[in-house]
Amino acid sequence: MHSKSLIAIWVSLISNVFLTLIKIIIGLLFASPVLVADGIHNAGDILATVAALTSSMVSKKPADDDHPYGHGKAEVIAAAMVAIILAIAALWIGYQSTLSLINPPESESWLPLIAAAVSLVWKQALYIYTIRVGRSENSKSVIATAYDHLADVYASLAAVIGLGLALAGSKLDWEWSVYGDPVAGIIVALLVLKLAFNIGKDSVDILMERTVPAEKLAGYEKLIGGLEEIKRIDRVRAREHGHYIIVDVRVGVPSHYTIQRGHDIGREIKRCIMEYDTDVIEVMVHLNPWNEGEDEGKGGDKGKGV
Template sequence: MDNEQMAIRTTYFSIAGNTALALIKGLAGVFGNSYALIADAIESTTDIFSSILVLLGLRYASRPADENHPYGHGKIEPLITFMVVAFLVFSATVIAFESIENIQTPHRVPKYWTLYVLGAIILWKEMSFRYVMRRGKESGSSSLQADAWHHRSDAITSVTAFVGITTALIGGPGYENADDWAALLASAFILYNAYLIFRPALGEIMDEHVHDDLIEEIRLIASGVDGIEDTEKCYVRKSGMRYHIDLHAHVRGELTVRQGHDIAHRLQDELRRALPQLGQVLIHIEPA
């Protein structure tokens, strides 16, 4: 299975999981008198739409390069990530607003059984985060890694809800609002996670230099190609799940143009063989 197909299948997993959990949290929140669970359901609902966006983005990004997009369509990925961040900010704002309103409104203590529901949700969402994040790193998909953080933020909101409901149940009368304060705290965690997702996506759009490990690997591979004396400049920019390379390589100065050209192609082929995640590989030959 290639990286694109792996990322797309993982997104289907996120959509199915978020849909089921949104229903479970919503019903448990309504019948269990817990706004923290209802807030959790709101976030899971926005997660469904953000996962659908990720899926559409991944399908578009997997299109091959064409005349109008010689470097492929991968730049759609960080743009989709920005939209995922917008969903996170929106859900955090809604949760914070509703929490403040509920804090000012008297209501009943949540039901004790909601803690069992939350415990199962926390376990599932943390496992989902680890699975989707692993797939995102394996495929090199920034939008899939952003989707993974949705699972982690969901787990965090569920933890705060668990603490809030526990406090309300132990404290009894006068502590009914602990559940709502927990939801308000969860909204702050969600906003912080939104920033963690936004920052690397911005770096990808701006072609930020963050690929030192890959550059070292490229130089090591180049040093083993017959005819390459040394390497100089090496620039890497990420587009979707592909890395486009500009590399300056030194060869002996007395070689003919054709010999230098052949060495450059050998280096190009070796890099693509060793690093299948590479896209365009431009080799600039210089005399040693």
């Protein structure tokens, strides 16, 4: 699990360094502002990938005295950093595109178009690879990196369309074609800004300890309710902690049970939930007394914090 995430991030980092150099060098040599802007966007991706790499290594560290719940939120912090970098890149692309709209380039060359096309195909392949690894490993930083690649796909697509229109227009005397590049860039800037917002919102939700989806909670409750010795489900809560989940359970059991029997019930609840959902790494169980004649099912001390 650990190695797959790290390999995906290292592949992304090496690719971003290579593409950044190619785009900036070719963009400067052939005076292509859209390619230079795309290259600077890729330079921001290097910072984002380094953040993802660092966080992925930190998040896998075991719990310690200072971090008893583990280091999983390191990945969430990195995802938030990626969102900020994407937002800055979107503003940069929009700014450069606006300048190009006011002062369109006089001529275009085939080499910048080829460079943009290679970047488009490469980044699409990287997106497919990293999103699969990120989802299979439930790695927030790898998923954020994948969406960063998707933003690059949009940017490269805009560059291909803009440069292609400019080249075609120079051959066919389409005066309006020189505006294809900046208009496409502005549209891409808005798409990248939306991606940044979605990644940032998800990171903030996890940092604020938003609950897991309702269907997951329902699955946990169904498992717990199926155990014979559980007479009442008082409360089930769960929160994401980066690439793993922590669950809190409060249930009612017969008040005459011994401590040993209660301990065994708690271990059984933990086993059932962790086998049902492999993303769960910790289940904290609190047992409340249940007496004959009380209602079974849900209820009890729910909301009382007992």
